[in-house]
Amino acid sequence: xxxxxxxxxxxxxxxxxxxxxxxxxxxxxxxxxxxxxxxxxxxxxxxxxxxxxxxxxxxxxxxxxxxxxxxxxxxxxxxxxxxxxxxxxxxxxxxxxxxxxxxxxxxxxxxxxxxxxxxxxxxxxxxxxxxxxxxxxxxxxxxxxxxxxxxxxxxxxxxxxxxxxxx
Amino acid sequence: xxxxxxxxxxxxxxxxxxxxxxxxxxxxxxxxxxxxxxxxxxxxxxxxxxxxxxxxxxxxxxxxxxxxxxxxxxxxxxxxxxxxxxxxxxxxxxxxxxxxxxxxxxxxxxxxxxxxxxxxxxxxxxxxxxxxxxxxxxxxxxxxxxxxxxxxxxxxxxxxxxxxxxxxxxxxxxxxxxxxxxxxxxxxxxxx
Numbered sequence: 001x002x003x004x005x006x007x008x009x010x011x012x013x014x015x016x017x018x019x020x021x022x023x024x025x026x027x028x029x030x031x032x033x034x035x036x037x038x039x040x041x042x043x044x045x046x047x048x049x050x051x052x053x054x055x056x057x058x059x060x061x062x063x064x065x066x067x068x069x070x071x072x073x074x075x076x077x078x079x080x081x082x083x084x085x086x087x088x089x090x091x092x093x094x095x096x097x098x099x100x101x102x103x104x105x106x107x108x109x110x111x112x113x114x115x116x117x118x119x120x121x122x123x124x125x126x127x128x129x130x131x132x133x134x135x136x137x138x139x140x141x142x143x144x145x146x147x148x149x150x151x152x153x154x155x156x157x158x159x160x161x162x163x164x165x166x167x
Numbered sequence: 168x169x170x171x172x173x174x175x176x177x178x179x180x181x182x183x184x185x186x187x188x189x190x191x192x193x194x195x196x197x198x199x200x201x202x203x204x205x206x207x208x209x210x211x212x213x214x215x216x217x218x219x220x221x222x223x224x225x226x227x228x229x230x231x232x233x234x235x236x237x238x239x240x241x242x243x244x245x246x247x248x249x250x251x252x253x254x255x256x257x258x259x260x261x262x263x264x265x266x267x268x269x270x271x272x273x274x275x276x277x278x279x280x281x282x283x284x285x286x287x288x289x290x291x292x293x294x295x296x297x298x299x300x301x302x303x304x305x306x307x308x309x310x311x312x313x314x315x316x317x318x319x320x321x322x323x324x325x326x327x328x329x330x331x332x333x334x335x336x337x338x339x340x341x342x343x344x345x346x347x348x349x350x351x352x353x354x355x356x357x358x359x
Contacts, residue, residue: 039293119333122306125300146306157299157303160300162295163295
């Protein structure tokens with residue numbers, strides 16, 4: 001229940017999508033409540049990246065690990081519903097009437113916040129992953145390859161598993 | 168041609184092609200299942216190139232509103248598009264299309280993980296996978312940063328968001344409620 005309430009609040013402040021709220025979720029789920037370990041949490045993030053579908057499905061995985069399938073489904077709904085209602089209301093309103101200047105100011109104003117939040121997410125997950133230097137080097141290499149090439153995330157995750165297994 | 172449908176879809180004000188809820192559900196399921204590590208590029212491919220439901224410019228506008236709103240970006244896109252073409256139930260059809268099939272898949276994966284998570288020889292593999300997942304997100308953040316002009320106020324705002332969440336571990340709600348209005352205000356003023 002606590003998890004669902006927290007997710008519903010995060011839904012409305014998730015500027016930058018599902019990835020931006022992961023550090024806050026990590027804080028609650030791993031650091032404060034100890035429902036999952038850091039490695040479990042980051043593995044679930046990886047699983048959601050390796051599976052087809054939107055990133056937001058990580059919420060279902062986290063809920064499922066904590067309290068079974070029902071909590072998994074409820075966690076996904078709790079995170080999607082508030083923002084979806086907002087999107088519905090926005091779609092009903094005529095946005096063009098609100099003016100292009102406002103829309104551009106919101107877009108430009110939120111962009112740097114989004115960047116900071118997404119980078120924070122990667123940082124928190126990286127520090128939360130256990131393992132030796134080789135594992136963290138694999139993570140750093142994945143970051144560089146993702147930033148500079150069109151490397152397949154699936155391939156990188158598979159390589160990470162191999163390096164982790166043998167390192 | 169759609170006469171047989173007992174619940175015909177609403178013709179959009181812009182005069183685009185008629186779409187039923189079943190078509191919406193199917194198209195957004197296709198988008199969701201095609202996407203590994205981010206589905207937004209597949210939305211353009213499906214809605215603009217394959218279905219011809221939107222022009223390139225309309226798609227860009229839809230994406231930018233979907234990304235502005237809080238919440239999962241692709242779900243926002245589905246809801247915005249669904250409402251405009253098929254009303255509230257259209258929004259539901261698009262969101263369900265995006266989430267239901269991948270949800271089933273991911274829950275199966277999660278159940279498998281519950282079975283194997285405690286095997287000691289898999290521990291290293293899971294750590295490696297987790298580190299790469301973190302790296303993927305860092306790389307995406309770096310890509311996003313590329314598109315933002317490096318003005319001092321902008322960099323300070325991004326750094327503050329990073330420091331608040333990653334270093335000070337302040338609840339996200341506070342960080343966003345403090346920085347988002349500030350960012351919008353600065354952007355508004357710089358255009359005055």
